[in-house]
Amino acid sequence: THFGFSTVTESQKRAMVASVFTSVADSYDKMNDLMSFGWHRVWKDHFVSTLNPGFSPLSSSDPSAPQHILDIAGGTGDIAFRMLHHAHNVNSNPNVRVTISDINRAMLSVGKSRSADLPASQQAALSFVEANAEDLSLTRPLQPILSQQEQTFFDPATATSSIPDNSVDLYTVAFGIRNFSNIPQALREAYRVLKPGGVFACLEFSKADRHPLFNSVYKEWSFRAIPLIGQLVAGDRDSYQYLVESIERFPRQEEFRDMIVDAGFRVAGQGWEDLTGGVAAVHRGMKP
Template sequence: MPDTVNFGDQLVSPEEKTRKVGEVFSSVARRYDVMNDLMSGGMHRLWKDRFVSRVKPQPHEHILDMAGGTGDIAFRMARRGAAVTVSDINADMLGVGEERAAKKGIEGLNWSVQNAEELSFADRSFDAYTIAFGIRNVTDIPKALRDAHRVLKFGGRLFVLEFSTSDWPGFGELYEQWADKAIPRIGKAVASDEASYRYLVESIRRFPKPYDFERMIGEAGFTRTRTETLMGGLVCIWSGWKA
């Protein structure tokens, strides 16, 4: 781990990044779901549906939804009958998730505060590990991927949903302009928090390109790695197997 890491465009110590990411999500937790709709024009729902259709959760499976936040992915998987443990480093995000689950009448979820870099779960505990829009916020991504590999059973599957870089001509630049100019302003207007949304935009820009991240998954020990690009790679679904 280097002495300094990026927190958006700032260079900070690894400990400071983890602390600052915690502050960002504690600050946005209450407005997180409405902001997702506003920032993506509702598209995040389609990306999440596509992601879960790739996971194909089964009723006999136990799935770890890491960085599960307010539960969007876990709810979709639980509705298909899987047992889901929703984990996140941020108790505020999980708290909002538990309230949402109660309102929606979704039962059978386990909620657990965990850092993706040092999970307390035993080796070979889960059939699948999902992480949606979470991995770019993790301080030591290779370490988190190695821990994902550790907690999966043999034959278990990793699925990552995250923003990356679109190769559609002109679209990437258009998105950058929207993200740079509009998202922090919407954050200020709706959530009274411009800085957190500026970090979220900067962290998207700094995330590896689609096939570079696929290589990182392979380096963590996963085989049969695959990248599915959505909107030219603006959003990607990566997967890998624990052989």
């Protein structure tokens, strides 16, 4: 009984994504490790260290230049926490702050409680915002979840603030963009909120079909094992079936690079870096 995918409308996809992430929020971190054999940690570490937050080559006179990082679809905080750690501890730049934003309050709330273990200075540099990546002019600070029955999906009618044009130095989205209903619209919003010279960076599952044997093993794992693990560990086969199918449907590296260029970004070289044979890829663009 998995989601009949090819015919879904934008609003149906939105509803599915809402129920999937509300349902997986509590088991999300454990499942990531199981499904990827821990590889997601390696990819995330690489993503963050190559972006090198807190390092300001252009203003070497001011090695602690302030930076505003916006982590979109930030979920339970893996990218945001790594960004802060790298900026504050590796680059010794305390003037880097991170806004972690997600459409789902259940995911963000898990992130908020995890953040209690961070050093106080990092907690102070972190803010949590509910928003749909497709319209960052409608946002609000993370609200507490008061009851189990509550709708945890962000309702734009409750928005209280906006992310201004040209206000962000680095926009990150990890394993989020394939869930968006309207990816070109989200890319245009990324472009709007970034400062000129600002960087869009995306870590996402991609196509690993350059090596057929590797790819067939990977496909077996995804389509057979992941829904089964989802059922056994999280008691939720459908959500994990959705995750696997959404990976399958996401555009290939070249096509996604072209979408980034169409939104106005400049890319260097081919525009992406494959990780683990293309199981994941990092795409980057700069707003001119």
